[in-house]
Amino acid sequence: MKKLFLLFIFCMFAATGMDAAQRVGGYTKRNGTHVMSHHRSYKDSSRFNNYSTKGNRNPYTGKRGSKSPYKTKSYRTKRG
Template sequence: MNRFLLLLTSMVTLTICSQVYADTHVKGYTRSNGTYVQSHYRSGKDGYHNNNWSVKGNVNPHTGKPGTKDRW
């Protein structure tokens, strides 16, 4: 029974963490106008505007900067 509870707890924790930290690394690139964009992280796409780090009330966990865009 203890093994089952440990396994269940581990699975739930991993599921929650994978959703919370669903971020994507973007490699640096050069735009067509010659401007270089440094590599960075962005929040994972999930179809919800308010989940993005750039939205007010959210904080980018990699930079510590708060969001500045209005919620919908």
């Protein structure tokens, strides 16, 4: 019985880590553009675990990420 209980606890912890995405329902923007429903990774402070980041792959579409996880700053100055 104790082994069965430990197996159950292990499965519960394993299942919580698998749900790394949330479903976003379709909606219409103010300009009339319709956005279809889709999945996205949960919002957090990390830029490295998003589907669109280089090195990652979207499990729903199979598309590889192309965005750099590092913020790029523009050092251009306005000349007047």
